[in-house]
Amino acid sequence: MRSAATALLSATVIIAIWHYAIIWFHVPNYLMPAPGAVVEALKRGYIAGEFWKHLVFTLKSTLLGYVTGCGSALLIGAALAEWPAVERLVMPYIVALQSMPKVALAPLIIVWFGFGLESKIVMVALICFFPMFVNTVAGLRQTDPTLIEMMRAYSGSRWRTFVRIKVPAAAGTIFAGLQIAVVLSLIGAIVAEFISSTEGLGYLISAASTTLDTSVMFAALFSLAALGITGSAVVRSVHRKLVFWGKSASAAAKE
């Protein structure tokens, strides 16, 4: 409650400074819009205009890419952590892929997957993949070896050891990966839209830049921030709900 009040106060102060700075220093509209103009652009965009269409497009590509990228990272990461042969086979390619800036791949992806939604999904998936993959492998490998030995002593099968011990043990790290991937997925979607798109918030920003309509650009940026914050909050709350033992587990280990 108190932190909410503090946040509200600081936001009010910042917006006030922003507002008066523009008036006092005569900042022209095409460089920096006043907060009122941004609110106006948001209102116009979401009530009468086409903001929803763009938001839904970006949201769709981000979500689908996020699920695809994180899902495949989870599967490949799990296979790699369990079977050393898979590691020897797959790891060099993954390292090569990671060493390459994914943004540089964007034009090629457009050539392969077209100008529509598919190329955006691929871009998002590609950019989400690596942090999720690294966290999955690290999480599964850092499982307390005494728990694994205990499971072995009690005749636990490999599958049961994986499901009952390794996956829950890795859950915290996996969720950290999911959290990082939320922000990265938005970057992926926007980059893909910048390069070639007729829809999406990224398209909206680049289109508005040609007419120096900074208030629309700001409105789109705030929409993106809202998407990112919501996504992170959702992942965090699922994390807290599923990995409820986090703190108590480390306390138990200390005893």
Add this chain to the structure above:
Amino acid sequence: MKGVKLALSTYEAPSPQPVTNPLLTATGVSMVYPARRGSTTALENLNCTLDEAEFLSILGPSGCGKSTFLRLAAGLLQPTSGELTFRGRPIQGPGRDTGIVFQQPTLLPWATAIKNVMLPSENLGLDRKDSLARAHELLRLVGLSAYKDLYPGEMSGGMCQRVGIARGLAHRPSLLLMDEPFAALDAMTREHMMVELQRIWQVQRCSVIFITHSIPEAVFLSDRIVVMGARPGRVVRDINVDIPRPRTLATMSDSRFVSLTRDLRELFTDLVKIG
């Protein structure tokens, strides 16, 4: 006449029990760990037997390979040479008829007490209803009925270790292996757990191998104590503890208890000097 004889025999001086059908036999067991330079001999030519329903403590200074021996008995390790048999069959891997309690509780932090206790039965694919009833019964036995839905992070170290003991007994094993189960507990809890363990064991009546470096604990709990020496790990002495059960904390000031602990302490001092 017969009754008198029996009563006499329980008070007789340490004499090896007739080895009719030992549960566990170790014959010439050696364990060598390869090291960077040369190798470390953890156990050398170890011979030992364990009878059905016998409580055996393995007592020794640290580094005498007692934990290695326990891991061998659990089937988690294979000896470099020699053989360990369980009911006459060589131990080739973790057995269905063995339970183990570790130094740390080693519970799943994401599972409740009752779920933790049910783990071995679930692994073995035992009947769910039976194993649930058994888990309830065991939690009652270790005095944690009211806490069955708590997570390990919500329990004290002593409570967690009781859950660990209940888990060790979940699938009704004939052999329970305990690796310094009270080492991580404070002195008060430790003494309490020792009395509790005797009570639990008297109900369950399985064979126990109890690893410890506490002399009073070994004397209090055991039918027999095997003293091990270090570097290389070997059996130094095999002692029968003929103090009647149930033993209580008062037993600990009993003359037989006191003299046995004193003898063991002297033996230990010599062992450490040699080591």
